[in-house]
Amino acid sequence: MRVVIKVGTSTLTHQNGNINIRRIENLCKVMSDLKNSGLEIILVSSGAIAMGIGKLGLTKKPQDIPSKQAAAAIGQCELMYTYDKLFQEHNHTVAQVLMTGADFDNAERYENFKNTLDRLLEFNVLPIVNENDTIATSEIKVGDNDTLSAMTAVGAHADLLILLSDIDGLYTADPHKQSDATLIPSVDKIDEHIMELAGTAGTKLGTGGMVTKLNAAQICIDAGMDMIIANGSNPTVLYDIFDGKSVGTRFIGKDN
Numbered sequence: 001m002r003v004v005i006k007v008g009t010s011t012l013t014h015q016n017g018n019i020n021i022r023r024i025e026n027l028c029k030v031m032s033d034l035k036n037s038g039l040e041i042i043l044v045s046s047g048a049i050a051m052g053i054g055k056l057g058l059t060k061k062p063q064d065i066p067s068k069q070a071a072a073a074i075g076q077c078e079l080m081y082t083y084d085k086l087f088q089e090h091n092h093t094v095a096q097v098l099m100t101g102a103d104f105d106n107a108e109r110y111e112n113f114k115n116t117l118d119r120l121l122e123f124n125v126l127p128i129v130n131e132n133d134t135i136a137t138s139e140i141k142v143g144d145n146d147t148l149s150a151m152t153a154v155g156a157h158a159d160l161l162i163l164l165s166d167i168d169g170l171y172t173a174d175p176h177k178q179s180d181a182t183l184i185p186s187v188d189k190i191d192e193h194i195m196e197l198a199g200t201a202g203t204k205l206g207t208g209g210m211v212t213k214l215n216a217a218q219i220c221i222d223a224g225m226d227m228i229i230a231n232g233s234n235p236t237v238l239y240d241i242f243d244g245k246s247v248g249t250r251f252i253g254k255d256n
């Protein structure tokens with residue numbers, strides 16, 4: 001089984017942008033174990049910009065493009081250094097793959113991307129994908145890692161995409177505002193009503209929100225692939241998913 005796991009900034013960092021060491025250590029441990037069990041994993045990781053901000057000691061996310069791109073250049077190093085170190089403890093090798101929207105649009109580059117992912121997985125390596133934030137301009141960028149992970153999952157012919165976020169899944173209303181909001185366990189069609197539930201919530205340091213997650217789900221459904229939104233605050237949730245437990249919100253794309 002081939003799975004793409006996307007981890008959002010809010011899962012990887014504290015609110016000030018510094019690495020959430022306990023979280024990232026647990027995540028790498030669980031993913032290493034799942035890989036040991038025979039699962040093929042591609043990780044799509046955010047967090048470069050936030051880690052750059054943390055490393056520079058800035059108090060908030062800069063708004064101008066050169067500063068964001070500089071923060072990404074700094075943070076991407078720290079991100080990969082951290083993953084390399086933590087996965088190495090479990091004898092797993094990682095590889096960095098940076099993409100822009102234009103790379104998906106260009107047939108030859110997209111083909112190279114797919115072939116490289118295949119070869120890395122054959123080598124039993126764990127590819128870690130992010131947007132090439134340092135050079136991406138608004139015209140060529142994918143823009144958010146929810147969409148990037150769905151495009152990666154489609155390109156890699158994955159069986160499943162898991163988005164680990166700071167929320168349990170899609171709710172019937174905003175759970176921060178309405179105490180009677182309930183989690184929707186499965187969705188097989190993204191209609192207007194579902195889109196309305198998304199609101200525009202996002203976090204201080206990340207990019208996406210529920211809207212980008214639903215866009216990702218639509219890409220997966222169109223490709224006949226399931227997608228799950230689950231809470232990444234406890235990475236053992238990944239074990240539950242592969243043990244067949246109902247976790248978060250599952251968007252049903254298989255058998256469409």
Ligand code: GLU
Pocket residue numbers: 008009045046047048049050072130131133143144145146206207208
């Ligand atoms: N590529 C961005 C980063 O690594 C994150 C984009 C997103 O949060 O969706 O900082």
